[in-house]
Amino acid sequence: MTRRFGWAVVLFGLFLTLFPTGLRAQSAYESKTGHAEFTSSMPGFTFTGKSDHLVGKITLPDSTVDFYLDLTTVDTGIGMRNRDMRETLDTKKYPFASFYGKLISPFDITQKETQPATVSGNFKVHGVSRQVTIQGKLTPTGQGVRVEASWTLMLKDYNIKPPSILFYKVDQEQKIHIKTLLTPIQ
Amino acid sequence: MSFKKTTFLSVLFLITYQLSHAQMKRERVNPGGPVETTFWAQTIVGMSTLETLPKHNLNATIMHAFGLATDRPIKEFFGLDIPPNVRLGVDYGLTDRWTLGLGRTTFQKVYDVRSKYALLRQTKSESMPLSLTLKGDLALSTQKDNRPLGDDLSWLLGAPLGKKFSDQLSLQLEPMYAHFNTPVLVGGQQNDLWSLGVGGEYHLSQHFALSFEYYPILGKRNEGTKNAFSLAFNINTGGHVFQLFFASSDWTTEQYILAENNSNFWAGDFRFGFNINRMFWLAGKH
Numbered sequence: 001m002t003r004r005f006g007w008a009v010v011l012f013g014l015f016l017t018l019f020p021t022g023l024r025a026q027s028a029y030e031s032k033t034g035h036a037e038f039t040s041s042m043p044g045f046t047f048t049g050k051s052d053h054l055v056g057k058i059t060l061p062d063s064t065v066d067f068y069l070d071l072t073t074v075d076t077g078i079g080m081r082n083r084d085m086r087e088t089l090d091t092k093k094y095p096f097a098s099f100y101g102k103l104i105s106p107f108d109i110t111q112k113e114t115q116p117a118t119v120s121g122n123f124k125v126h127g128v129s130r131q132v133t134i135q136g137k138l139t140p141t142g143q144g145v146r147v148e149a150s151w152t153l154m155l156k157d158y159n160i161k162p163p164s165i166l167f168y169k170v171d172q173e174q175k176i177h178i179k180t181l182l183t184p185i186q
Numbered sequence: 187m188s189f190k191k192t193t194f195l196s197v198l199f200l201i202t203y204q205l206s207h208a209q210m211k212r213e214r215v216n217p218g219g220p221v222e223t224t225f226w227a228q229t230i231v232g233m234s235t236l237e238t239l240p241k242h243n244l245n246a247t248i249m250h251a252f253g254l255a256t257d258r259p260i261k262e263f264f265g266l267d268i269p270p271n272v273r274l275g276v277d278y279g280l281t282d283r284w285t286l287g288l289g290r291t292t293f294q295k296v297y298d299v300r301s302k303y304a305l306l307r308q309t310k311s312e313s314m315p316l317s318l319t320l321k322g323d324l325a326l327s328t329q330k331d332n333r334p335l336g337d338d339l340s341w342l343l344g345a346p347l348g349k350k351f352s353d354q355l356s357l358q359l360e361p362m363y364a365h366f367n368t369p370v371l372v373g374g375q376q377n378d379l380w381s382l383g384v385g386g387e388y389h390l391s392q393h394f395a396l397s398f399e400y401y402p403i404l405g406k407r408n409e410g411t412k413n414a415f416s417l418a419f420n421i422n423t424g425g426h427v428f429q430l431f432f433a434s435s436d437w438t439t440e441q442y443i444l445a446e447n448n449s450n451f452w453a454g455d456f457r458f459g460f461n462i463n464r465m466f467w468l469a470g471k472h
Contacts, residue, residue, distance in 0.1 A: 053215050076467075077243075079465070080465050
């Protein structure tokens, strides 16, 4: 009995490993062209950094949520400010901001209306990883799943020193917003 | 090995395999792309850098050079009492490679149009080890002199060629050709002037840098002129670049620097000045 059970486990593992990607894909969705932006404030002035290179993946069976962004793709509109932002985030050493966690709210892919979603996991930037819970929205569409989320990040929580010189001082609080359409993995 | 051990190791392997494949591999979008920000500003002091503005960026500049600091320093308060030469200008990034600018200088009421095009861009992968930019400047002196308009024209062609050696150090060479339709406009004799400019910038920190520029004249020069030199301290705030400098020339337009500099920096003939560069984004809110 034990021997049979052992073989069954091994075969099941092999089945999971070798199972054709295409067949597993229907329950996983991804995108490499999602939109991410942050809004930064300083006295009397705000600016936004934007990127359309957000990479994201949601695997529904195990509720895994995995997103990352190459921070060097973020554009604030002014070349000098981009350079300043990259030095502040030390993108040579820490090129990515990432989130890896679980969808902890119920989600029904067969329902076509927008559903509130909560994810919990580790958000990492500037080499510092912190446990976060983020609220967002998931909308099943004919093409896949539309994802939208916003949250606020405090620079000090990630050991990021806000640029501060003369009359130019960036606020601690950064508003983050992402939106993307995840399509089924083929 | 017993069957139990084999089973245990197999399951452990498979679980590890599955978990290791759960998180996506983090991949950079363009790790070998163009090197960014070889120089902080469009000019070192007066010398054009190889840097062009990103598309839709507007750079507003105030370039301000006082009189000689060492000529009667107490009476003239180190040159600050002497009427300064001021150039007000704007540059705009038509594309990421092509910048167009306009300016107006106090002395001789000179208006100039300048343009730069980034022909080659250094890449992080070193597939292109250098950056090369083509630069042109057309200037018109509008000071009343009873001469035909064409006589008041001058222009400069340059080709800044340089490299960002590290996050701290960038250097460039700029072959320059200047032409004055009427050299007497600047008290000179030569219609044509050649120079091989040298410039560099060294970043002391994220916000501070030292820079220099040198204009050795090649071939014939206007009588009494000297090779111009400037030394600057740069403060970068992200949206502004302030340049505080000591310079031999009171001009910040290259053809005039080549044609009219009578001061020898190394003999102590220098003046104080400052440039303010302010960057704006002109394509909607960012």
